[in-house]
Ligand SMILES: Nc1ncnc2c1ncn2[C@@H]1O[C@H](COP(=O)(O)OP(=O)(O)OP(=O)(O)O)[C@@H](O)[C@H]1O
């Protein structure tokens with residue numbers, strides 16, 4: 024490549040020069056390189072080389088001038104030859120020589136010049152692209168001689184609160200005088216909602232956090248609970264919370280988690296293990312005595328069962344109750360619930376509007392008696408099927424952190440909150456809880472009723488479908504009707520599979536129950552279904568046919584309790600028997616009860632008490648009693664069965 028000033032011709036003269044050069048004026052160097060016979064081709068090649076240099080020179084100059092005003096030049100542009108890859112511009116890739124441009128450098132005006140806050144002259148610079156740490160890293164140091172950024176070590180002039188923290192070190196600092204003033208803090212941060220302290224913690228947990236809990240037995244006494252654990256500092260608790268008994272065992276540690284828990288997915292385990300943080304509100308509180316469970320009809324018809332109105336007698340309601348139902352069914356049985364302070368057990372939903380809530384609201388008492396329902400069956404339902412057990416809070420269910428969170432988010436909140444807009448999707452009204460026997464499905468169903476402030480009606484599929492039980496259909500329809508005439512209500516149907524096992528065989532009781540069940544789930548059997556949540560539970564989800572399965576909008580897998588949850592269940596059960604194991608013994612017991620359900624853990628404790636001669640035992644239960652019981656009580660769910668639950672959950676479950 025050879026360039027002389029006369030080559031710098033205007034572009035419109037190029038063809039002439041081209042002809043001239045190619046025909047008459049090859050350089051001596053080119054002549055030497057030309058092999059004989061290849062003259063014509065080499066002339067073109069030589070001309071091409073020479074023209075490329077010309078063209079490149081002119082075009083570069085022209086475009087550089089043209090676009091110098093467009094290019095954002097935050098810093099003094101270096102000479103073109105200063106770029107490492109300038110050889111590309113010269114058409115000779117890898118050429119280490121700097122490109123000999125005619126004038127170096129082209130004066131490129133920065134758009135920032137003249138703007139407020141921009142230093143002019145060689146010492147000027149602005150925080151544009153030139154300040155990018157990427158560019159700064161790629162460009163040689165001397166090229167930044169005039170850059171006021173001063174490299175990464177330059178101290179920022181902004182206060183830290185004004186985005187200083189977000190600026191990369193390579194960004195240029197700018198003179199504070201020319202900068203717009205920082206926006207007021209109120210614009211940078213949304214104002215806290217009323218009642219929130221400006222700097223107070225979100226929750227009222229102890230400032231230093233709770234003390235580390237090394238394990239069972241050696242735990243320090245838990246700190247006194249904050250007055251309102253879920254209220255922010257500025258909000259007052261509506262009613263004072265009860266002070267925990269001093270003997271309350273502290274929350275157990277997580278040191279007993281077995282290496283592998285059958286049937287518990289890693290994902291779920293990870294979620295549950297994080298319960299201390301994300302699911303803190305679901306932490307187990309083993310203070311209350313467990314409610315008697317397992318009875319198909321926990322009637323407890325002792326006159327004290329409120330049943331959210333089914334059994335309660337509001338003051339002065341007896342007079343209003345005129346036998347609207349023939350057959351001697353007094354209407355007071357279905358009277359409106361009283362939510363006076365003396366009867367309202369749940370602080371969570373203190374306000375109940377007598378007016379019907381908008382669509383989607385769950386507490387909508389219709390007051391309409393169900394039509395076409397056998398009054399006798401209705402009386403039976405209201406007297407026998409209303410669960411009168413104590414309320415079950417999330418904290419009463421050990422473990423299951425992810426499941427409890429999913430139930431609350433997917434079910435409880437949508438049911439309790441009015442829809443955001445008229446076209447909002449209808450909250451789910453049916454949920455299926457499946458899992459091994461004794462895993463706590465019914466317990467969770469009761470907890471849902473508590474959370475919703477709803478009446479709980481319990482049906483047991485096996486009882487309804489028992490051979491010889493001709494009234495199964497009648498009871499089923501009456502249960503749906505009773506639930507729907509006094510919402511909010513939760514209808515808990517356990518052992519759902521028993522109703523469906525022989526659908527084709529309509530001659531059997533179970534087969535006969537299939538059709539009414541589906542009809543009721545579709546909204547039949549009484550008044551509107553808006554205030555009723557149907558909770559079906561089963562330990563044989565595979566027995567559900569597609570029609571039934573589809574009618575349960577949500578399907579959750581209730582797993583066996585993991586190590587920490589087993590420890591909590593055992594601790595509570597043993598505490599009721601006056602048994603206090605050492606930390607080591609409890610750890611061993613938790614290890615030895617892998618695969619046990621909550622129900623089986625309860626059986627183990629009962630068996631230990633029975634083996635030791637309880638009731639009327641003169642001494643507290645010991646570890647040896649429990650060891651002996653372990654020989655008799657074992658886990659019922661096989662690994663294969665647990666695998667099938669996992670598979671079914673993958674296919675049809677909610678997969679929380
Ligand atoms: N996670 C748990 N925390 C505390 N107690 C539990 C837990 N799981 C089960 N239990 C206890 O075990 C017993 C059986 O629970 P539950 O009746 O809810 O099981 P289930 O899954 O409905 O069983 P089934 O399939 O036989 O109907 C109850 O006393 C319950 O309180």
Ligand SMILES: [Mg+2]
Nearest residue numbers: 464465517560
């Ligand atoms: Mg059950």
